[in-house]
Amino acid sequence: MDVEKYIQNIKNSKLNQYFQNNLLELNPFRNHKIENYKYAQLNKIDYNIAHKNIHSIDLNIKDNFHDIFKNAKTMEHVTLDHMQWTFNAPDSPIRLSSLIKDPVVHSFDLNNFNEEVCIIDLSNYLELNFIFDYSNNEKMSLIIIDSEINSNKSPRYLKFNIHEKANIEILQMSYNKENSLIFYEFNQNDSSNVNLTALQANNVQLRNEFYFNLASHCSTKISGTNFCNLGVNDNYSFIQHNKPDSSSKEVFKSIVDHGAITNFQGKIYVDKIAQKTDGYQMSRSLLLDDISKSNNKPELEIYADDVKCSHGSTISKIDQDHLYYFNSRGISSDLATKILKKAFIQEVLDSIENVSLKQISDKIVSSFL
Amino acid sequence: MLNINNLKVSIDEKEILKGLSLKINKGEVHALMGPNGSGKSTLSYVLSGKEKYQVNGGSVDFKDNNLLDMDVDERANNGLFLAFQYPMEIPGVQTSFFLRTAMNAKRKFNNKPELDALEFAKELKKKSQELNINPDMLKRDLNVNYSGGEKKKQEILQLSMLDPDLAILDETDSGLDIDALRIVSEGVNKARNSENSFLVITHYQRLLNYIKPDFVHIIADGRIVKSGDYSLALELEEQGYEKMAQA
Ligand SMILES: Nc1ncnc2c1ncn2[C@@H]1O[C@H](COP(=O)(O)OP(=O)(O)OP(=O)(O)O)[C@@H](O)[C@H]1O
Ligand SMILES: [Mg+2]
Numbered sequence: 001m002d003v004e005k006y007i008q009n010i011k012n013s014k015l016n017q018y019f020q021n022n023l024l025e026l027n028p029f030r031n032h033k034i035e036n037y038k039y040a041q042l043n044k045i046d047y048n049i050a051h052k053n054i055h056s057i058d059l060n061i062k063d064n065f066h067d068i069f070k071n072a073k074t075m076e077h078v079t080l081d082h083m084q085w086t087f088n089a090p091d092s093p094i095r096l097s098s099l100i101k102d103p104v105v106h107s108f109d110l111n112n113f114n115e116e117v118c119i120i121d122l123s124n125y126l127e128l129n130f131i132f133d134y135s136n137n138e139k140m141s142l143i144i145i146d147s148e149i150n151s152n153k154s155p156r157y158l159k160f161n162i163h164e165k166a167n168i169e170i171l172q173m174s175y176n177k178e179n180s181l182i183f184y185e186f187n188q189n190d191s192s193n194v195n196l197t198a199l200q201a202n203n204v205q206l207r208n209e210f211y212f213n214l215a216s217h218c219s220t221k222i223s224g225t226n227f228c229n230l231g232v233n234d235n236y237s238f239i240q241h242n243k244p245d246s247s248s249k250e251v252f253k254s255i256v257d258h259g260a261i262t263n264f265q266g267k268i269y270v271d272k273i274a275q276k277t278d279g280y281q282m283s284r285s286l287l288l289d290d291i292s293k294s295n296n297k298p299e300l301e302i303y304a305d306d307v308k309c310s311h312g313s314t315i316s317k318i319d320q321d322h323l324y325y326f327n328s329r330g331i332s333s334d335l336a337t338k339i340l341k342k343a344f345i346q347e348v349l350d351s352i353e354n355v356s357l358k359q360i361s362d363k364i365v366s367s368f369l
Numbered sequence: 370m371l372n373i374n375n376l377k378v379s380i381d382e383k384e385i386l387k388g389l390s391l392k393i394n395k396g397e398v399h400a401l402m403g404p405n406g407s408g409k410s411t412l413s414y415v416l417s418g419k420e421k422y423q424v425n426g427g428s429v430d431f432k433d434n435n436l437l438d439m440d441v442d443e444r445a446n447n448g449l450f451l452a453f454q455y456p457m458e459i460p461g462v463q464t465s466f467f468l469r470t471a472m473n474a475k476r477k478f479n480n481k482p483e484l485d486a487l488e489f490a491k492e493l494k495k496k497s498q499e500l501n502i503n504p505d506m507l508k509r510d511l512n513v514n515y516s517g518g519e520k521k522k523q524e525i526l527q528l529s530m531l532d533p534d535l536a537i538l539d540e541t542d543s544g545l546d547i548d549a550l551r552i553v554s555e556g557v558n559k560a561r562n563s564e565n566s567f568l569v570i571t572h573y574q575r576l577l578n579y580i581k582p583d584f585v586h587i588i589a590d591g592r593i594v595k596s597g598d599y600s601l602a603l604e605l606e607e608q609g610y611e612k613m614a615q616a
Contacts, residue, residue: 325457327441328417329471329527330478339470343461
């Protein structure tokens with residue numbers, strides 16, 4: 001296989017081809033020469049060491065959050081529609097099967113949930129891949145839980161078809177994971193809204209890739225945070241504005257300590273017909289010690305001339321003057337640091353709209369920070 | 370309450386305080402006045418325990434303990450409070466949450482149970498009304514986008530909530546409008562009692578019309594060069610530092 005040719009291929013391809021290639025070639029080409037794997041962890045992590053550090057925090061959502069979710073439906077309540085990959089559909093990642101063990105994709109019509117909040121616990125569906133459809137313009141809130149130690153070793157694929165004018169909020173939580181690689185693909189049709197919040201904590205090796213495909217008058221909000229990592233935490237996002245008048249706003253905040261590494265690579269692509277695109281991207285990292293690392297890499301690729309796009313990236317440490325102010329009011333440095341960590345990611349937590357989702361994310365955050 | 374004896378302090382090898390002595394008893398209010406750069410803020414930072422200030426000599430006793438041995442938070446919990454000349458902005462931390470955390474830290478230090486949410490809310494409402502602080506303000510991030518005067522008021526709110534034994538006010542009056550100056554002064558006067566003490570740093574005699582000091586000290590070049598009663602502030606207002614220093 002030819003690396004140069006592969007890179008060229010990525011450059012020329014639209015999202016779907018790109019995605020297919022990426023999946024197909026992922027293993028042989030986990031190579032830093034490929035731009036979106038620039039910072040990816042290539043060597044195996046010594047899990048024995050990581051295991052010693054892994055917090056034994058039991059956050060079994062269903063047991064601990066009964067009160068919050070008494071009105072929520074979990075996926076077990078709904079019958080699965082099994083289907084084989086349709087090899088002729090132009091937008092399906094046809095060669096997924098070469099990488100993912102189970103070639104069966106499960107399709108869900110999220111409209112059937114008929115509840116304000118719905119939970120999908122991926123640990124109940126080991127190694128399965130999903131296609132979700134949502135078409136209601138009433139906002140639904142979905143929680144995706146990715147949390148099992150020592151389980152799936154192969155990548156997973158979750159695809160969302162968000163139909164015209166549909167409105168969805170998603171809280172994606174990855175925690176206590178030894179190893180996880182998940183691809184999220186969102187195909188947003190005209191005038192659809194997606195608000196995705198990613199909460200990642202206490203993971204050894206995690207990589208999430210988020211692909212957004214936007215039609216016109218869409219809005220996309222992605223807010224992510226990760227903290228208490230034990231190894232390498234990777235997030236890659238590719239937001240593709242294909243049609244005019246859509247907006248995307250992405251904020252990623254990482255807190256890194258104990259020698260962990262966190263990477264963020266985000267790309268905004270604006271097609272030449274996607275005029276009046278409003279794109280914003282910000283990645284910030286808070287380093288708590290000198291041995292931890294953070295790589296943030298924003299990318300813009302813009303072919304339209306009437307657009308508003310901005311991006312930024314910062315890496316900082318706890319402000320000693322802030323600590324002093326807390327101390328001068330009798331608050332210990334330990335507690336002050338905790339509060340300042342929470343303050344740092346508050347913007348991400350504030351992006352969650354649904355009250356139940358807010359409560360659950362607050363619980364997760366306070367368990368770890 | 371506070372006994373500073375021949376204190377010598379430098380920062381980045383530069384000597385700022387050059388043998389400063391000052392004694393403040395329980396129930397007293399002292400005013401400290403002096404030209405820009407004479408070391409007033411340096412003194413307040415050293416007393417509060419800010420790092421990077423090198424103490425080269427002298428001693429400071431606070432309530433019969435060696436103040437210089439204590440950590441910053443320990444000093445605060447022992448009853449020392451500094452209202453900053455330039456209060457810090459803390460994004461992401463709600464003002465009322467900060468206040469509650471500070472009060473509970475002190476209560477924990479004194480082996481008292483935490484304040485429950487209702488008690489705290491009542492106290493906060495009362496104290497912020499006294500200072501004419503809009504309740505919406507307290508929901509905002511601490512000092513973030515507060516005006517200069519609002520920040521100063523916030524410091525005094527913290528002071529009245531934390532009820533310290535010794536409060537140092539570093540130019541709290543600068544930046545306050547005429548009404549705010551009166552309100553803040555009333556707040557300080559209300560907090561004043563026979564058990565606590567104040568060190569009020571100011572450039573303006575006007576503040577001292579409201580907060581009547583028992584003693585006035587003039588600092589110049591890192592030393593107290595003159596001490597007296599309230600009339601010293603009036604004299605200073607008329608003559609200026611240069612003449613006074615020569616006298
Ligand atoms: N980090 C520093 N490095 C060097 N010099 C410093 C530092 N901090 C303060 N100084 C100097 O110490 C001196 C005293 O400063 P200080 O802030 O204590 O003055 P002040 O009396 O409070 O003045 P003002 O009335 O303007 O508030 C000044 O000359 C100042 O420039
Ligand atoms: Mg000063």
